[in-house]
Amino acid sequence: MATLESRIAEYLAHRMPDSQDVAVDDLSRIHGGSSQETFRFRAQWREGAARQEKRLILRRAPEAGLVVAERDLEFTVYSALAGRGVPVPAAHYLELDGQWLDRPFFIMDLMPGKPGHFFGSDDPYEGKGTEVGRNFWRHLGTLAAQDHAALGLSGLRNGDAVSGFWERELLHWEAMLDAGEDYVEPIVRGAIRWLRANPPPEPAKPAIAHGDYRCGNFLFVADGSISAVLDWEMCHVSDPLEDIAWAMNPMWTVERHLPLEEGLAIWEEASGLAVDRQALDWWRLFVCVKACAIWTTAEASFQDGTNREMIVALTAMRANHFHRKEILDRMEQRGAVG
């Protein structure tokens, strides 16, 4: 039976018809996004007399995941954002035909650096938290400044919308809860009703929302620079405050390393937009609902056996409780508890 290495090598040879002696080795699976299987490997080949070598990443669609990701979404976003000021890896090949590796996949550059982990470390950035925090907010602001339509990203969720992002996103995640909940969580449903009854103003502009912009989904290097923003599986178009609110989520916030106001000022400078603090408060409750929907989907996929990764079960158990408690705290601040 062919190994995964040999199957990848066969595919690369197919995509690089001028190459000879394509070989793949040093293949290992890594935790990189909970929705897609991620492998790192080394590819070597010859082009004429020249020997070539590249370290690459393979992202393969799972049988089921945390979120229903469109198969070409990440590849499309990586390609569109190349050279736009947000560090992303070069994406090389997208393959939707299952004949090569059973499921759709794409191949991109392996970037230098390491991800932080929000579980288990007070200093996930190895002494460079301030620098990482500044770059974190600058890149998010740069992303918000992009014109998604001009980049050819109108195909993203909400890509053609000009207003009503809050309602579209709330409906989207409510539907995910409806599909994944074994029994209803009254806390989350109470928050959804409050959000619907107290809508935020329209955004200054629609923006590309990464969808999961946080510790663990970017790589940092020794000087605190961010070498790559990764895991764009939930990318869509929304109010730019959505990503800010997600980034401020206390489960993984960079506020421990950089004061929030300094971070928001950096974001405002990079985006050219002002942060509406009152609207941001709406989005901070919204992202708790979104988090519950994501990890309810994860819980369901583990329960029905379509995803048996430890990280899915563990994060679902911890994160669902964490965010329901966060909802309770936020509703209490709004006077719901009396």
Add this chain to the structure above:
Amino acid sequence: MKLTGATVLEGVADALRDQVSPQLSDAFASEAARMAQSLIAIVGRAGDDAAAIRVEENARMRAIFAEAASVAGGDLSAQLVEAAQSSDPGLRISELDAETGRLRTLLVELHRWLEQQDSPEARVLDQQIWRAMREFEMARAPRA
């Protein structure tokens, strides 16, 4: 001394952490073993009071329904009376969870209805439900 399920799971978790994970050279497998240890620890600590937590939660919801039945009207009031007088079908976790699901669905309906009312009684019940939900959530918090 009788060996309990919780102690067995604690031992398995310790073995994964101390004996298995350090021997794994593959980083992905080692990390999976470490997370499996955490999962087993959480599940092991949730066993002893699992039924008690569900029984208490269901009883608390029934008490709220009994109180709310006089405030609500029509079909909702009849549903609240029926649920307030119901009892758990058994003590298996699956039976209790199914009953919790049924009662929670009604709790959401009641909560939605109360939010649309202006009366002081409705406001009191609304806040009472939020406080009960906090107690339910904290009782079910993962313990690791």
